[in-house]
Structure formats: structure tokens, C-alpha cells
Amino acid sequence: APAAPARVVVRAAHLVDVQSGTVRDNPLVVIDGEQITEVRYDGQVPAGAKVIDLGSATLLPGLIDCHVHLTGDPGEIKGDYYEAILKRSAIDSAILSPIYAKRTLDAGFTTVRNLGASDYVDVALRNAINRGDIPGPRMLVSGPPLGATGGHADDTTGFSPWIEFHSVDGVADGVDAIRHRIRENVKNGADVIKFMASAGVLSAETSVGAPQYSQEEMNAIVDEAHRWGKKVAAHAHGAEAIKMAIRAGVDSVEHSSMIDDEGLKLAKQHGTYLDFDVYNDDYILSEYTKKGFPASTIDKERLVGRTQRENFQRAVGAGEKLAFGTDAGVYPHGWNGKQFATMTKWGMTPMQSIQAATVNAADLLGMKDKVGAVATGHYADLVAVGGDPIKDITQLQHVAFVMKGGTVEKNELNR
Template sequence: MKKVIKCGKFFSAVDDKVLENIAIVIDGNKIESVGPISGCNCDGCEVIDLSDKFVMPGLIDAHLHTLMNGEVTCMDDMGKKTIGDMTIDSMKNAQSDLMAGFTTVRDEGSYGFADIAVRDAINAGKITGPRMFVSGIPIGTTGGHCDSHYNPYITGQHSMGQVIDSPDAGRKAARYTLKYGADQIKVMATGGVMSIGDEPGAPEFTYEEMKAILDVPNSRGKISTAHAHGAEGIKIAIRAGITSIEHGMLMDEECMDMMVEHGTYLVPTIIAAERIVAMGVENGLPAEAVGKAQRCLENHGKNLEKCRAKGVKICFGTDAGTYYNRHGEQTREFGLMTEYGKFPVAECLIAATRTNAELMKWGDKVGTIEAGKLADVVAFDESPFDNIEIMNHCSFVMKDGVVYKG
């Protein structure tokens, strides 16, 4: 039986317009047509009445980690939990994302390929969850953002990443990651906030190492993504052929110009640093991490305004899973985007739908509400154009034509 969704207010994400009294006709898991309710024949259809709601495409979070859920102990947990533990955690966190309106997520690095296991189980219908685009195990360097800092006599896999220190090792790590089913390659181009002993502004790879890694996904039509705060690490990644820069909180104007020239996407993840700064040391966060986050967040808003003015392609991502940044609650990023960078509401919504779909090369199936696209639809009780905080309270979720909430 076909479904008809009656929408009071309707945002397709094809453009920045909000329409009223629109009907979405769904056949199976795809959108058949979109048009005025007055011209829609609902005979024989299941009618879903959202005439008092704001309806839009399913949200996409382009940067999160399903294996963590905001715990202060999350880095140490990688040396204590089994892959089985991590996989179950990833499943439950992904389900929280779906209930918050994220029908698609991009997992930016996992442990032991737990993200791939969860993605495949969702796709096979074994469990429920959002559509997942996954990285597998990220690639970093000795002492870098995805290395561990356990006693050197402790051996085995106990960090989030594969550690490499040469072009050949980087090439092998990328091939290994794709071999086991990753959708993209994730690299740690600079130090980070949550890791110990590194600096967010410092590059991790040489150009030769980065190029060797990225030649693998680029030769296979895959995308790539770089955790990168500092300007030099960002520039190395862009020159080597990266698809997206994650965070980018310490970039300079040359970085911005290079991103425009190369068509590189930016995923700002404001909430990741904001949560660390807001919660602070008094809540048990490491003082080193709080200090790093403060330095990263200091000029992020001004830089985002410059990125918008220059035409950098900006996505929506949250780094959900990092300290005090819990799955299902990461929609706070919408409000932060209007505060940091002065994003208009329409730009926020398009970043979290159409632009993210284009980043993942999934623009032909998700990201907008149009005929032929998958039936991913969410709704809110009022318009975010009137109150951006309503994005924290999704009241209706449909993925692939199936209603999961509301």
C-alpha cells in the first residue's frame, strides 16, 4: 500500500524555500511524487497526517563515532572493552541517532571494524538503525591522534587507529581498511583534543605519506576524510587529494582558499569542542583536553564566517561520542551553527541534508525530498526558522518508507 504524508510546512532541501500544504507520495521505500495536497489522490493509500508539523528530509550527521557515547573514560575503554562490547555499544548509539532524526550517519572511525559490522547488520535487516557510511579503522602515526599511550610492553590492538610511519605502510593500511569493507579512508592529519601528548596544530604526516594513503581511495572512486585542526596539516591533506576536512578549527585563510580551489568539504563539529569547554575539568575531563579545546574553539566562529563568505562547502557533523557529546543529543550543533559562523537556518538544514549527501556521493538517493529518492522523512512540531532549538526535539522519523517514531 502506498503512503501519503500530508505536510503542513515543507522543506525539501532542494532550495531554501519553505512551502505549505504539500503531499509526499511514497511507494515502498521510495518517493513517488511531491506536490500540493489539493492535487493528490489519496484513495487506497495510508495517510500520515503531519499537517501541524514542519517536514524535511531525514537528517545526516557527517561526523560521529558510534563506539563511544560521551564517556570521560572512552579512550581508556579501548584497552578494556572487547570488540563485541564495542559492537553492541555502536548498535545502541546508532539507534539513538535514528530516534533523533538522523536517518543517515557517517561513522568517522571505529575499533576492530565494529562500525562495519553494525552497518552490515542494519542493511541486512537484522537490527534497526540509520543508514551508515563507515570508515573502519582510521590511519595515524606513532604518538599521534589515534595512537595509544599504554605501557610500551603492552601489546595488541588497544587504540582506535592503525599506526604508520612511511608511505608504504600508509598505502598498505588504506588497502587493508578497504579490504574489510570501509566506505572511505579516515586519516588523522594533525594532533587532536582527546589524545594525550600531541598538539592539535601539529601535522602528523609528511606529504609523501599522505599522498600514498590517499592514492588508494582516489584510485578506487572512494572518498577520504581528515581529522585536521592545524593549518599545515590541512594544507598537506588538500594537496594530497583529501575529500573533506573534519574540524578545521585552527585553519588560516590560505586553507580556506585551497578548499574552494580543490572543492574540499569542511565539517566544523563545533559541539565537540564546545561540550569539552562547557563541561570543564570540574566534571572530570582531563585538563589537557580542556585547554586544547579552548584554543581550538577560540577563533572557530570567525573562521567559519570567512569560509562561508569565500564559498567553502560546509557540511553538518557533530563528533557525537566524544566527551559529553552524546548520541541523540548532538542536534545542539544546529543552534551552535547559528551562533558560531552566523549560519542562516536554511544553510544549517541544507548542510545536514543535501550537502552531506553530496559529500558521501549519495546525492542520488538521500539528502532531499524529491521523486525517485529514498523515503527518508523527519518532522518537528514547529519550524526551526522560528525556533532553531526545535531541532533538539524530532517528533517523527521515517527511514526507507518505514516509520520508526511518531
Template sequence: MAAKPFREPLLQRQVDANLQRARSMFAFGGLLLTTLLGGCGDATKPTTNGAPTTTLDIDTVIHCGSLIDGLADTPVLQQSVAIRAGRIVSVMPTSKLSSHNADATVVDLSDMTCLPGLINTHVHFDGNPEDSMDYSVYATRTAAETLQLVLDNAETTLLTGFTTVRHVGAWFPDAVYEARALIERGDAAGPRIQTAGPYLTIPGGGGDLTFPEIPPEDIPPESQQGIASTPEEFAARAEAAFAAGADFLKVIASGAVFSVGTDPGAPEMTQADIEAVVAVARRYGKKVTAHVHSDQSGKDAILAGVDSLEHASLLEDNTIALAAERGVAFSMDVYNGTYTDTIGREQGYPEVFLQRNTDTTEAQRIVFEKAYQAGVTLLYGTDAAVLPHNMGGWQFATMIEHGMTPMDAIRSATSVAADHMDLAHDVGAIAPGRLADIIAVQGDPLMRPKTLRDIPVVLKAGVIVKNAD
């Protein structure tokens, strides 16, 4: 099939701050965008009753009915967020903001709850759930089609409120590098991407693109960038991944649910293999995450020095305690087992995948509950590609059902994820100095977490990229 042409991106590059500030008055899909009269410069002046108010020189001000900043334990009512050149310059009670420069854009969300742009720490933009029914598609898509797939899924993810993601491995890492560059330049719409590059995996392992539908001679060479069999080979693959543009690394320490010839409960990499990868990452000042289902693989990965575990489905209590002691975070996709067991079954996923999903789903949720109680850092990660890319917000309710407080669930996808990704200076909270990544929903997501499944307003770096009023 022919590659689809690139669509005009929703998010346009801001050439300079003055371009945005030149907007004096316009409507964007029903949001009230107006200008207010006021003074220039940052200053404080008294009101008629003597209470101090603030005048700001800004590009945009957002009035929030309620604000969850990603840091505090409770929301705050009637807050205004002032933005200049894509960054937050102040957050204050709306009553304290009396005026600002006349050309500033005002976004009225006073009947909505504002939150930081969300972070998904486990996505794969080079695949979709329906690919599980016939993996031969990975051998037949052209490079242009794969890039377009990555860009489409990135845009979908942004429009669901996720402004930053961690791309934890790819069969087509070059397409992800290219998409990341297009998004960073403002030539395509999507979240900020940290990518692990290729899966680091053994031949025929959980990260190898070996499926009956694909003859060995048709396996795309790009998908083989991370294949290794010894610690020395894994170190070389890790070096190559960083040279190509990886931001961190991912090892496939155990078998996978969606693979052929592997067992999720069995180790695939040795502790020495993982240690070799970690040693390379430390030289670059980078992190390593490990795909883990089996308890032994989890223990090996923790002792090898990884920074986080993906899935962590079958861990025993002593391994959970070891993770808490060593400060190893878990990114646990606790919702998508439900999707696979329902939609996947209806669509005819292979029985071996469905059985493995059954074997790991409830076990993983028990580990999640224990890990939360043990104080393990839990990151929000959905395994997008197994889960559709437009369902990123569906996991919050499941996390809460299994013992996490609603605010901790939100923080797992905001400040906690940002801290783990070393991005707290830019994202993860609505706070001065950080980028103005802001979403808004109707109602209270602490009381009704399912509101986070459909996010009507999304801003990335102060630019409105979605308004579904």
C-alpha cells in the same frame, strides 16, 4: 561486565512492498494512520471545479503542514508526499491529491514541518563522551560489548532524526562493519552508515589508542589496523581498509584534542603520506577525509588531494581560500567545544583535554565564519562520541549564530551532505525517486532551530521508526 542482549530492533525489514501495503488501518503511538477511499493506479482526473487532481497507487501518503525539501530556498505549505516501496513517487499540494488506493496508509502531519532525514558527517559509534575520563574501558570491553555499544549509539542517532551518517574512523572498525551489516539487513535499528574503517595514523599519533591507563600489552590489536610510518605503509593500510569494507578513508594529519602526547597544532602525517592514501582511494573511486587542526596539516591535506577536512580549527586565510579553490569541504564540529567546556569540566575530564578544547573552540568558530563567507562547502558534523549521540541536533543553532543562514544550516545536514557522500540519488531531499527519509517537528525550524534538538517523528525509507506524540 556481561554483554547486553540484542534488543528487538525498532526498524523491521520490509520483506516486500505488499507487506506494508496490506496495512489497512492502525494507530502508531498517536499518529493518525487511516485509509482513504479512492481509485487504483496513477491517474489525473478533474474535480467539480475543473482543476486537475491526482489519483495514486501508493503505500503511504504523508500530509505536511509545511515542507522543507532540503533543496529549495523556502518552505512550501500544505504538501503531500506519496511513497511506494520506501521511495518518494511524488510531492504535490495536498489540494491536488484527491484519492489513492484504498489500502494506502495516511500519516497526518498537517500541523508539523516536514524535513528530509538528517545526515551527520562526523560520528564515532564505538565511543561515548564519558570514556574520556578513563580510556582503560577500551581495553576491557569485550567484542560483544563493543558491538552492542555501536548498535546502541546507532539506534540513538536514528531516533534523533539522523537517518544517514558518515563514521569517520574507529578504534574498533570490525564492530562498525558488523553493525552496518545488521542495519542494512534490517536486523538492527540505525541510520545508513558510510564508514572509514580504522584511523590511518602514525604510531602514538592522534588516532592511536595509546593512553596511560592502557598498558602497551593490553592495547587491542583491532585498534592498530591503521598504524603506519611511511607512504608505503600508509598505502598498504589503505588497501587493507578497503578490503575489509571501508567506504572511504580518514587520515589523522595533525594531533588531536582528546589524545595523549600529541599537539593539535602540529602536523603528524607528511604530504607524501597523505598522497599515498589518496592514490589508493582514487583507484577504488573513493574519497578521503583528513583530521586537521593545524594550518600546515590542512594545507598539506588539500595539496595531497583530500576531499574534505574534519575540524579545520586553526586554518589561516590562505588555506581557507585554497580549500574553496580546490572544492575541499569542511566538516566542523562547532558546538561540542561548549559541551566539553561545561559538562566535561563538571565530569572531571583531564586538564590537558580541557585546555586544548579552549585553544581550539573559538578559533574554529572564526574559521567557520570565514569559510562560509569564502564559499567553502560546509558539512554538518558533530563529532558524536565527543558530543553525546543524543545531541546531534544541537549544532544547528551554533552554526546560525556564527553566520550561516538557517536554510543553509539545514541543507548542510541534508542535500549538501548527501552530495558530498555521493548519495544524492537516495537521500538528502524530499524529492521523487529518493528514499522516504522524513522527519517532522512542531513549529518552524528556520525561526527556532532548537526545535531540531528534539525530533518527535522519524521515518526511514517510508517506515515510521519514531513517534513521540
């Protein structure tokens, strides 16, 4: 990316101040290099600054998605799901992933947490973005997700045992193997550890919610990851698996679909973030049969889709810590912002949904001093929309201006 000019002021009509939960008028965001040095409301432009005037637009902090998979996209699966899997390798995914990174950035998501990729393609993508070789969001990456043999992380399930697969994945059974697998991920560049606490939808197991690790194994994952200074995200749909993961001390539960009252209570007690990918169901039910996924997969989605939304609403009511995570990659990259409307339909205020994707997400990622708010000392990660997102949350599906680290990545408002 080209070097950002020394001092820039971004001016707009409004700013969604996610820290106070209010909308403020006539903001001036002063940026030096890649950082915000001041946010003022007195209309005084500091001397020598270049002004980017976004007119009547509303500014927000760059958005954060805590659960994406930038190394694949459903657009790759044209109707034969097995062909798409069996004829592609890590190199195919590495060639395409920069396109998905750019789509995500253009949609206003300046930071993402990539929760699961084979062969460390996610590490290479993050590194290329960090070097400035290609555009893309800031990325925290997990590398291959840990999971039990035959479980949600084992992509070789359902194939003939005579087929040999050559790919780096996260399959590990038993405490010692798990500790070794985590060390491999850390050694190869993982920022965060992802594991499969329960079965899933888009994998071959018959159950969708059954626990796939013992309590002892989950405890070992969290102990080992935290010792290396890495947070832990647990994929879990089933009520029991969710509670086991929370008791083990994970930092976030992903999907959280069938969480029960005891699970909600435990999450509160432990300060665990819950991520509900509540938009996903619409896309899977409308598209995945056409893509050749087996009927058993669609049936599993029917078991969790609606329940997940109802439980999301209960979690909002219970005042749980909620962060925005979409599982984009299961649905098209760049559509991340569609989930805001689902979240507001199921119990959140527009401001709460925006906070989930900014301050809360930044807190979960351990980056709250750097991203997730338009504030002094933070990266100059800003987005703008033409209308009022508090009145019409679908505005966040049409982000018209994106700045990441002081560099304008997209500007359809002022050319």
C-alpha cells in the same frame, strides 16, 4: 524492520525544500516501498494510498551527520578515563553501539558517516542495520582511521612500552604501509577512508594542530583510496595540516579549526568540503574534567574551541562548501541536532544550516541522488518537527517523526 506497506502518503502543513531553499505549504509526499515517487502540492491523495497525516508539522528530509562515532559514548566514562579505556574491548563497544545508533535515528539523523572505529565494529553495526536486524541510520563507515605512530590515531600513546594492546587500529607509517592499511580497510568493508592529518585534542600528543603525516604520505592516502573508489576524510585542526590535506586532494577536512585565509582559498579551488564540529567545545569544556581527562587535554580544547567557531564564521562568509559533522560520540549520541543552533549563532542562516545537514552532506557522501532531499527517486527518509525550524532552529533538537526508507521509526505526532 517490518516491511513497509505498498503506497503511503505523508501529509503535513509545510515542507522545508532544501533544494530551492524555500518552505512550501501543504506537501503530499507519495511513497512506494522505500522510495519517494512523487511530491505534490495539489492536495490530491492518490487512490489506494494509506495517509499519515502529520497535521500542522513541518517536514524535512532525513538529516545527515557526516562525522559520528557510534561505537562509543561519553556516558561510558564515569570519572576514570583510563579505566573506561583499559577495561573495555571491541565486544563491549559492539554490545552498546546499537543503543547509540537508535538514539541517533530517533534524533532525526537517517544517514551518518562514521569516521573512525577500532576492530571494524562500525562495519558490523552497518551490516546489522542494512540487514534489518536492528534499527539505525544508514551508515557509511571508515573502519580504523589511519594515523602515524604516536599520533592521534594511536591509542596506545602514553602507556608503558611493555604493555601489549590487541586491537585492529589504523597506525601506518610510510607510503607502502599506508597503501597496505587502506587495502585492509577496503577489504574489510570500509566505505570511506579517514586519516589523521594533524594532532588532536582528545589524544596524548602535546600539540593539537601539528601535521602528523608528510605531504608524500597524505598524497599516497588520497591516491590509493580514490583508486579503490573511496572518498577521503582528513582530521585536521592546524592550519598547515589542513592545507597539506587539501593539496593532497581529500574530499573533506574534519574539524578545520585553525584554517587560515590560504586554506580557505585552497578549499574553494579544490572544491573541498569543510566540516566544523562547532558544538563539541561546549560539551568538552563542561564535562571532560569531571570524566577524568588530563588538564593538558582541556588546555588543548581551549586552544581550538573559540578559534574554530570564528573560522567557521569566516568560512560561511567566504561561501565555502560546508557539510554538517558533529563528532557525536565525543558528546552524547542523539544530541546531534544541538549543533544547528551553534551554526546559526556563528553566521549561518537556519536554511543554510539545514542545507549543510541535507543537500551538502549528501553531496559529500556521494549520495545526492538518494538522500538529503524530499524528491522523486530518493529514499523515503523524512523527519518532522512541531514548530517552524526556520524561525526557531532549536526545533531540530525535538524531532517528533522519523521515517527511514518508508518505514516509520518514530511518531509522536500522529498515533
